[in-house]
Amino acid sequence: MWRTWKFCDGLLDRCCEGGSFTFAELFAGIGGFRIGLESIGGSCVFACEIEPFTRKLYTTNFGNQPAVAGDICEVHASDIPPHDILVAGFPCQPFSSLGTQPAFDDDRGLLFREIVRVLDAAKPCSFLLENVPGLLRCDEGKVLQTIKEELSEAGYDVLVETVNAKHFTAQARKRVFFIGFRRPSQCAEAFQIPELPDMCIRAEDVLQSEAEVRSSGLLEDYTLSDEQFLRLQDSSKWARRGGMTSTLAWGDKVCDTLVGHYGKTIRKGNSQLVPRPAPFKPRRFTPRECARLMGFPNSFKLTERNGEEPGMWFRALYKMFGNSVSPPVVAVLAGAILESSQQSSGEAGLCD
Known part of the structure; x- marks a missing residue:
């Protein structure tokens, strides 16, 4: 896998000049987002994961700094430190094409609103969210439209991209990503996913x-x-x-x-x-x-x-x-977020 991370390092060098950034992660899982973000200079200020065994594996690898919270529904938004980017892989089971796709009829399908709650209170510069492609087709696209609208109402320009991890891994894995930039800014217009070569990992x-x-x-x-x-x-x-x-x-x-x-x-x-x-x-x-x-x-x-x-x-x-997210995909997308922020502001750093 060294070829994957060597590519990411080279691709992101120009995105990370100017220092580190901070991030908070909801529905953290085992830390796929954290590995990707730390690889490009990010520093985690908050994490939460409700599943005890998953949380144990997370802390085995990252320690308990910051302390890992449990149920995000029980966390006051004011207790989450300021951060530049909010990331989350919110529950996918209600949207997966492998099941019946109950979407919002399943309580887990409404947990994206916890992300909206935190965005509305913390107002980070940007966000990066991940879910399954089946979400795009749920209820003839109405689920996607609802999620985009509520994220937008929190004050963000919202983009939706589908990325396949097969560029960087030995696995064909399409996932949908929500990318948001806080208004007012021109970051969304500047955002562009770099060309992703096939690393030919088998x-x-x-x-x-x-x-x-x-x-x-x-x-x-x-x-x-x-x-x-x-x-x-x-x-x-x-x-x-x-x-x-x-x-x-x-x-x-x-x-x-x-x-x-x-x-x-x-x-x-x-x-x-x-x-x-x-x-x-x-x-x-x-x-x-x-x-x-x-x-x-x-x-x-x-x-x-x-x-x-x-x-x-x-x-x-x-x-x-x-149930995790692919760290190299996170690294590339987050690097593109940083780069678009630099291009929009005309200087290193996230959108002002």
């Missing part, structure tokens, strides 16, 4: 060797049982996808989108698998491979198993990585 660049996985002592736990493999072969998706040709993450492939429920319905053909040498059955991705698929650096720490049943341990990590 499965072979992120997969661990057979020996590495064996040394973890969990190789057999990751590997499908005979029964699981037989049921997979009987699934309609296995037949429709061409079986081993498409379902397996061969070395030269760009992998499928990693989702939070990865590994739960293997027998139905919903989870991409890693081929093992014959005569062994294929295996699930390891948590480290999932981290690499998302663009997290190898320095990112995983939770210790501490005697926990292997399946419970790695499925919890699958959920956390599948």
Whole structure:
């Protein structure tokens, strides 16, 4: 993955002359936003994450400075320090095309209003929000329109962009990003996503060797049982996808989108698998491979198993990585926000 971060460093050098910036993150997850923003000079002043196990992994990697709050609904906006950029990956389940898309009929679908509440009170210069592409089509586009209108009413010019992480990772992962600039400014007019080259990162660049996985002592736990493999072969998706040709993450492939429920319905053909040498059955991705698929650096720490049943341990990590945001994508978009701010103001820094 070093090629990804080398590219980001070169692309963003000119965006970050003039010093650091501050950011606050809501729905922080395991810190994908934070990794991307800190890589270009950002300093976190506030973070919140309601899920205890996710919050534990976050603090394992970033410590407790600032202290990580829990439920954003219980945080007074006045308790959030001033910051330049607000970032958030607000809950995607109500908008995902993998479900029934209840949108605002699901209480989680209304949590974007917590972002609006903080924007209205804190008035940061800009924001960067992430969600799934299914949001664009919810209720024939009415959900998107509502979210844009409420963000605009908080005092921001709002742009919507769809970006695919496959430019920087071994995974095809389209996500929609809301980008906002506080009025009055010309930053929105100056904003432009840089041309994103294909870094040609493939499965072979992120997969661990057979020996590495064996040394973890969990190789057999990751590997499908005979029964699981037989049921997979009987699934309609296995037949429709061409079986081993498409379902397996061969070395030269760009992998499928990693989702939070990865590994739960293997027998139905919903989870991409890693081929093992014959005569062994294929295996699930390891948590480290999932981290690499998302663009997290190898320095990112995983939770210790501490005697926990292997399946419970790695499925919890699958959920956390599948629900996270790709750090290199965040770095590039935030760098573009900084650059447009500089162009608009005529000097280094965020929009005045």
